[in-house]
Amino acid sequence: MSTTQVTAEPGSHEITVTRELQAPPELVYRTFSEPDLLAQWLGPRALTMKVDSFDLRHGGTWRFVHVAPDGDEHWFHGCFHGESSVEAGITQTWEYEGVPGDVSLQRATFAATPTGTVVRLTSVHLSVESRDAHIAAGMVGGVTEGFERMDELIERLARG
Amino acid sequence: MEMVEDRLSTVFAALADPTRRAILAQLKDGAASVTALGRPFAMSQPAISRHLKVLERAGLISRARHATVRLSRIEGEALGEVRSWLEGYRQWWDDSFEQLDELLSDLQQDQREAAT
Numbered sequence: 001m002s003t004t005q006v007t008a009e010p011g012s013h014e015i016t017v018t019r020e021l022q023a024p025p026e027l028v029y030r031t032f033s034e035p036d037l038l039a040q041w042l043g044p045r046a047l048t049m050k051v052d053s054f055d056l057r058h059g060g061t062w063r064f065v066h067v068a069p070d071g072d073e074h075w076f077h078g079c080f081h082g083e084s085s086v087e088a089g090i091t092q093t094w095e096y097e098g099v100p101g102d103v104s105l106q107r108a109t110f111a112a113t114p115t116g117t118v119v120r121l122t123s124v125h126l127s128v129e130s131r132d133a134h135i136a137a138g139m140v141g142g143v144t145e146g147f148e149r150m151d152e153l154i155e156r157l158a159r160g
Numbered sequence: 161m162e163m164v165e166d167r168l169s170t171v172f173a174a175l176a177d178p179t180r181r182a183i184l185a186q187l188k189d190g191a192a193s194v195t196a197l198g199r200p201f202a203m204s205q206p207a208i209s210r211h212l213k214v215l216e217r218a219g220l221i222s223r224a225r226h227a228t229v230r231l232s233r234i235e236g237e238a239l240g241e242v243r244s245w246l247e248g249y250r251q252w253w254d255d256s257f258e259q260l261d262e263l264l265s266d267l268q269q270d271q272r273e274a275a276t
Contacts, residue, residue: 002261004250004253004257006246006249006250006253008246008249010172010175010176011172011173011175015249019253019257021257021264023264023267027264027267027268030267031263031264031267037263041256041257041259042256043252043256044251044252044256121253134249135245135246135248135249136245137249
């Protein structure tokens, strides 16, 4: 069973998310680069995602909304940078419209493994505070069930 | 909530130093004296003591005197706060990737059916 790994070193501007998927990189890339597929998986199940625009070219813009069960809308938008491909990955900026100007830069890469693909999402934020606030926003409605044991957390912190 | 965040800032400031993270990793194996903790580092005992004070203020360790030595011990609660802070974010992505697993499985099923 694949697990989602999140690394956020104390005092850093960066967050890394990695996950292995049981499908070849070309197919995984499609689920990141085709808006009708992307809308079927990005975000928690309780939210409905609608893609407003998605122009996957250098300088092209994207915008989508997550609609909560109570009708609350959370809009995000940004811009794509460079040529996107399964080899080069996808580089884009992100901004939550509730906090204008608090932009982060994310690169998604797709690496083949013997059984599938490892997706790595690296995002860099403008400040440590901004990064920490971004993580804290994920706590809202977050479920705290067993992830790693405490000693694994310490090991990881020690390596950092 | 604000108090939790303030505490989290103190914990993160304490964890931001690689020596202090290495000290915590050592304490994972049990309580230890300042001499034992200082051994792997090219650092004076007062310098190690200063790091221990920062960890203690953040609630990451406790220190108590046993006979003639002062032992440092790891405290799980502050680290637990760090973990739950990350956990919500991780859960967001984990939920997403679980949905992606299902989508990829459906897409591959469609491909197989189209090929036959």
